[in-house]
Amino acid sequence: MGRDILKDRSGKISGAMAVLLAIVVILLYTRVASTPKGSEDTFYFVYGTLKWFLKALDLLKYVEEYLKSFEEFLKYVQGTELWPLIISILALVVMELAVMGAFYCALVTVGTTTRVLGFVSEVRDNRKKFHDPYGKSRFSVSKIVAAVGRLGKLHRSKSYAPNPSIREKVVKLKKLPPWRRLSTTEWWDLGENQLITLKEGVLRHLIMEAKKLCPTKLAPKGSITKLAERSGIDSAILCRAMNQEDYAMTVKNIKKLLDALHLSYGELTPYIKSIGGGGFRESITNPKLPFDLYNEDGATLVAAGLKDGHVRKDRTIFEYINYDEENVRRVIESVNRVFGDVTYQMRYDEKGRHKGVVFNSEAIGLALHRAGVPKGRKTEQDYHLPDVIKFGDIAIKKSYFKQYIRDDGHIDYRGYLISMINAHEIESSIKSDHRELFDYLPWKNRKEQFGYYVTLSKWVETRIPSELKPVYRDFIINMKKTWIPDIVKEEKAILERTFHVKAKIVPKQI
DNA sequence: CATGACCAGCTCCCTGACTT
DNA sequence: AAGTCAGGGAGCTGGTCATG
Numbered sequence: 095m096g097r098d099i100l101k102d103r104s105g106k107i108s109g110a111m112a113v114l115l116a117i118v119v120i121l122l123y124t125r126v127a128s129t130p131k132g133s134e135d136t137f138y139f140v141y142g143t144l145k146w147f148l149k150a151l152d153l154l155k156y157v158e159e160y161l162k163s164f165e166e167f168l169k170y171v172q173g174t175e176l177w178p179l180i181i182s183i184l185a186l187v188v189m190e191l192a193v194m195g196a197f198y199c200a201l202v203t204v205g206t207t208t209r210v211l212g213f214v215s216e217v218r219d220n221r222k223k224f225h226d227p228y229g230k231s232r233f234s235v236s237k238i239v240a241a242v243g244r245l246g247k248l249h250r251s252k253s254y255a256p257n258p259s260i261r262e263k264v265v266k267l268k269k270l271p272p273w274r275r276l277s278t279t280e281w282w283d284l285g286e287n288q289l290i291t292l293k294e295g296v297l298r299h300l301i302m303e304a305k306k307l308c309p310t311k312l313a314p315k316g317s318i319t320k321l322a323e324r325s326g327i328d329s330a331i332l333c334r335a336m337n338q339e340d341y342a343m344t345v346k347n348i349k350k351l352l353d354a355l356h357l358s359y360g361e362l363t364p365y366i367k368s369i370g371g372g373g374f375r376e377s378i379t380n381p382k383l384p385f386d387l388y389n390e391d392g393a394t395l396v397a398a399g400l401k402d403g404h405v406r407k408d409r410t411i412f413e414y415i416n417y418d419e420e421n422v423r424r425v426i427e428s429v430n431r432v433f434g435d436v437t438y439q440m441r442y443d444e445k446g447r448h449k450g451v452v453f454n455s456e457a458i459g460l461a462l463h464r465a466g467v468p469k470g471r472k473t474e475q476d477y478h479l480p481d482v483i484k485f486g487d488i489a490i491k492k493s494y495f496k497q498y499i500r501d502d503g504h505i506d507y508r509g510y511l512i513s514m515i516n517a518h519e520i521e522s523s524i525k526s527d528h529r530e531l532f533d534y535l536p537w538k539n540r541k542e543q544f545g546y547y548v549t550l551s552k553w554v555e556t557r558i559p560s561e562l563k564p565v566y567r568d569f570i571i572n573m574k575k576t577w578i579p580d581i582v583k584e585e586k587a588i589l590e591r592t593f594h595v596k597a598k599i600v601p602k603q604i
Numbered sequence: 605c606a607t608g609a610c611c612a613g614c615t616c617c618c619t620g621a622c623t624t
Numbered sequence: 625a626a627g628t629c630a631g632g633g634a635g636c637t638g639g640t641c642a643t644g
Contacts, residue, residue, distance in 0.1 A: 285614095285615090287614055287637085287638090289614095289636075289637070310605090313605070317605070317606095318606065318607095319605055319606080320605095327638095328638070329605085329606075329607090330606090330607070330608085330640080330641095331637075331638065333607055333608095334607085334608095334637085342636075342637075343637080344614095344638080347637090347638085370615075371614070371615030371635095371636080372615040372616070372635065372637065373614085373615045373616025374615075374635070374636085375616095375635090375636070402626070402627075404628065406628080406629080406630095407628085407629080408630080409615080409616090411616090413627085413628085415625090415628090416626085417625075417626085439617070439618065443625085444621095449625090449626090450627090452617090452618090454617060454618090456615070456616085470628075470629090471623095471627085471628065471629090473627090502626095517627095
């Protein structure tokens with residue numbers, strides 16, 4: 095386990111010895127040193143002594159290779175926030191509620207004290223190749239031309255060449271567990287009215303082949319009418335698809351066509367040129383099908399969707415709102431890496447400032463939604479930490495939390511604290527005696543229309559009459575324990591398990 | 605039996621504005 | 625300021641019907 099983590103990070107560390115050494119050294123170092131600067135000197139002193147000691151015992155030669163790797167590992171983490179090694183994470187849960195006609199907002203801070211390995215550090219250039227535990231199959235000769243060729247006799251044409259990047263991506267879906275299947279979106283998972291444009295000539299070719307399978311007395315070489323009848327596609331559509339250049343067909347109809355040809359849907363994947371809808375057929379060109387969110391970019395997008403972004407309820411569109419252009423750019427890049435060449439619109443507020451971005455393609459919103467990003471207002475519904483993150487490897491988890499921190503968090507470098515904020519509605523859970531408290535809370539007015547809020551602190555408690563203090567404590571405990579949204583509990587668990595840190599949930603504001 | 609005309613219905617593009 | 629909801633116009637296919 096430990097070894098995996100080390101290996102993951104540096105790709106060079108190996109052997110139990112290195113791990114043991116690391117543990118011993120770190121223990122000594124945290125024990126002896128109290129300030130970051132002093133600790134560095136102490137560390138090298140201890141480490142040097144240890145090395146000298148090994149040499150004296152003539153053991154150095156056996157471990158030299160491991161030590162070398164270990165030193166490289168140290169060099170690697172030195173630049174990151176791992177170095178002082180203790181980073182605390184505070185996650186804040188903001189809860190909102192409506193009381194007495196007006197809306198009061200309840201903010202709960204989820205605090206997480208933690209120790210995170212290079213957590214805050216930027217994504218490294220040496221981005222690791224994603225490791226798929228289920229293995230990948232090569233897209234061998236099963237080109238669609240060959241497949242169709244089995245049915246009739248065909249010759250190959252250059253334009254049918256599958257997209258080379260897709261060859262690498264074909265995953266054996268049958269073996270995948272349900273959550274993994276959901277984090278992967280195939281073209282046939284898209285809405286049935288989504289439009290698929292195939293590479294030049296492919297659609298016509300498919301229809302011609304299908305037509306050959308449908309001879310009639312009047313048309314012994316195959317009839318469109320008969321094919322229409324057999325496949326369930328309207329004859330007018332087939333006719334147009336055959337005669338029009340670049341005709342885009344709906345997912346629904348392409349499925350019907352492939353069924354008629356007895357071809358598996360996956361065979362068509364490499365021949366898809368673009369995906370879109372009625373308004374615009376090229377929302378996504380050169381789609382990287384299947385759209386796979388089980389990687390670092392996917393994790394970034396899932397976090398972006400759960401925090402500063404959202405998936406529109408009525409149209410399943412992914413929108414990301416963030417005034418930091420850098421963040422927006424990063425999200426766009428991740429979208430491009432996961433989905434292909436994607437169209438989008440920047441959003442500006444009334445003052446003309448860059449506010450965020452909207453990705454118009456329904457496919458993107460759908461893929462995120464399938465992976466676990468809820469649609470619509472997140473504060474008012476229960477949702478879970480998506481399985482992609484829960485079951486993802488350490489790189490995926492890091493990527494997720496990095497994006498989380500960028501969106502709804504901040505880092506206190508001096509205190510080695512990371513805070514993450516999460517808002518949630520608690521109005522439906524509070525009891526009537528809790529409401530009595532509200533008369534005594536020091537509400538502040540946040541510009542008229544925003545309503546009132548209280549920042550919870552020790553001082554607030556002193557203002558509560560003593561007979562209501564137990565009620566107040568009960569209220570706070572509820573906020574800390576029972577009213578916490580599932581996702582926050584799960585995030586806390588993941589942080590603690592993965593990064594061996596202490597996470598604290600702290601009610602912050604009402 | 606194949607296809608053109610036509611409009612219904614859908615998604616996308618773009619923008620505005622409301623809620624918390 | 626950070627999310628969320630809303631909707632019109634554009635552009636495209638689906639489906640119906642008529643025509644040759």
